[in-house]
Amino acid sequence: MAAAKPYRAWFESLSDSSEQYPLEEIIYTDRAGGLLQVVHDMEALKQHSADEWKQKFDRRARRSDWPYGSGVWGKKEWVLPGVADENVVSMYEGNTNLFWAERYGRELGLENLWIKLCGNSHTGSFKDLGMTVLVSQVKEMISQGVDIPAVACASTGDTSAALAAYAAAASIPAVVFLPRGKISLAQLIQPVANGAIVFALDTDFDGCMEIVREVSERDGVYLANSMNSLRIEGQKTVGIEIIEQFDWEVPDWIIIPGGNLGNVSALAKGLDMLLELGLVDRKPRICVGQAEAANPLYLAYQKDFEVFEPIAARQTVASAIQIGNPISKDKAIDALRRYDGVVEQASEAEIMEACAAADRTGLFNCPHTGVALAAMQKLLGRGLIKKSDRVVVVSTAHGLKFTDFKQNYHEMRLEDFAPTHANPPIELDARYDKVRDRMLQEIDLRFRG
Numbered sequence: 001m002a003a004a005k006p007y008r009a010w011f012e013s014l015s016d017s018s019e020q021y022p023l024e025e026i027i028y029t030d031r032a033g034g035l036l037q038v039v040h041d042m043e044a045l046k047q048h049s050a051d052e053w054k055q056k057f058d059r060r061a062r063r064s065d066w067p068y069g070s071g072v073w074g075k076k077e078w079v080l081p082g083v084a085d086e087n088v089v090s091m092y093e094g095n096t097n098l099f100w101a102e103r104y105g106r107e108l109g110l111e112n113l114w115i116k117l118c119g120n121s122h123t124g125s126f127k128d129l130g131m132t133v134l135v136s137q138v139k140e141m142i143s144q145g146v147d148i149p150a151v152a153c154a155s156t157g158d159t160s161a162a163l164a165a166y167a168a169a170a171s172i173p174a175v176v177f178l179p180r181g182k183i184s185l186a187q188l189i190q191p192v193a194n195g196a197i198v199f200a201l202d203t204d205f206d207g208c209m210e211i212v213r214e215v216s217e218r219d220g221v222y223l224a225n226s227m228n229s230l231r232i233e234g235q236k237t238v239g240i241e242i243i244e245q246f247d248w249e250v251p252d253w254i255i256i257p258g259g260n261l262g263n264v265s266a267l268a269k270g271l272d273m274l275l276e277l278g279l280v281d282r283k284p285r286i287c288v289g290q291a292e293a294a295n296p297l298y299l300a301y302q303k304d305f306e307v308f309e310p311i312a313a314r315q316t317v318a319s320a321i322q323i324g325n326p327i328s329k330d331k332a333i334d335a336l337r338r339y340d341g342v343v344e345q346a347s348e349a350e351i352m353e354a355c356a357a358a359d360r361t362g363l364f365n366c367p368h369t370g371v372a373l374a375a376m377q378k379l380l381g382r383g384l385i386k387k388s389d390r391v392v393v394v395s396t397a398h399g400l401k402f403t404d405f406k407q408n409y410h411e412m413r414l415e416d417f418a419p420t421h422a423n424p425p426i427e428l429d430a431r432y433d434k435v436r437d438r439m440l441q442e443i444d445l446r447f448r449g
């Protein structure tokens with residue numbers, strides 16, 4: 001399927017389609033200070049039928065034909081067509097498992113609940129999907145002689161882990177700004193191990209964001225936060241992949257946690273392309289889950305998005321979404337309007353209980369996934385989600401990156417509530433009779449009671 005019209009993509013202002021820039025330009029916002037988006041030449045992509053694209057994606061997935069085996073680069077023409085294959089920096093991200101959460105669904109009264117486990121990725125979160133694209137574009141630009149001294153980001157933990165890994169693989173210096181004491185040890189150790197220049201600053205995420213914007217404006221380091229719309233291009237494959245995994249059938253609901261709101265924008269952008277290129281003919285509904293402690297989108301939703309007011313985010317176990325002034329709010333609101341969207345919130349207790357209840361059925365959830373699970377449960381309770389609906393919860397990170405809150409929960413070291421599913425290890429003398437009595441008692445209690 002040779003294309004007569006070359007595949008092309010460029011940056012474009014969200015508010016004025018005549019304001020365009022090449023992807024090789026170092027630019028993050030339009031003249032009015034709004035976000036840019038990457039726009040594709042859809043006429044070029046339409047030279048192929050929906051079936052041709054489906055077959056092409058299917059042929060490439062998980063093979064070793066560089067770089068197309070990656071879940072992101074298997075869709076290269078839709079993502080970043082202009083980058084040379086040898087400049088792609090990939091660790092075969094994407095193609096993560098989507099599985100039927102049969103027992104958890106049954107316990108909630110849902111027949112068709114699925115989990116998209118984006119945390120099963122190189123650095124343990126979906127951030128890899130966007131970072132492979134951004135770092136590849138930077139490598140392409142450097143190969144063309146553009147002077148980029150380093151790539152940099154502010155992070156609540158997962159963005160910096162992904163940036164550090166991909167930059168290290170490409171031999172490009174990485175600088176990360178983290179809020180001191182506010183991210184997990186697993187998240188901190190990732191950029192440290194990958195050799196990034198790591199700053200732990202006495203501020204929150206929003207404060208780190210201000211610093212990185214300043215060094216990118218004044219010192220020419222390349223900004224890798226999601227205000228850089230290249231990341232959205234990689235992250236948008238999540239929705240495409242979910243539908244591909246359902247053999248191109250569209251689920252009824254996709255539930256996703258939101259902080260800076262790049263990911264929900266990306267989800268919708270991927271779905272938009274599927275619709276426009278005819279691979280699907282209907283839309284799922286989207287629900288964004290927010291922590292009550294960091295809920296500016298939820299508050300705006302309560303007012304039909306007529307106003308959006310940034311807030312000072314309070315502390316939450318869902319540390320990656322502890323963001324009060326989300327950069328992609330306009331894109332996200334737009335996405336929710338297109339996908340008949342809903343926003344829900346979850347308290348700290350609800351987040352932890354949802355994680356723990358689902359963990360009991362064999363899952364191992366990060367707290368952000370807990371936010372989505374709690375949101376899903378509320379929609380189910382309100383009758384918005386029906387018993388027979390096919391529901392996908394996007395699990396955004398691997399639970400092993402967030403063990404502290406689970407430990408506090410199971411060892412019952414929480415101030416505000418008594419956990420329902422606490423399961424602390426049983427400490428006992430190493431004597432057969434004692435162990436046996438307790439073991440039989442526990443089996444009875446848990447599975448026969």
Ligand SMILES: *Cc1c(COP(=O)(O)O)cnc(C)c1O
Pocket residue numbers: 125126127158159226257258259260261262263264320321366368369396397
């Ligand atoms: C970044 C992140 C989110 C939030 O994504 P946004 O694009 O900021 O809304 C959710 N969960 C995890 C684990 C993350 O790392």
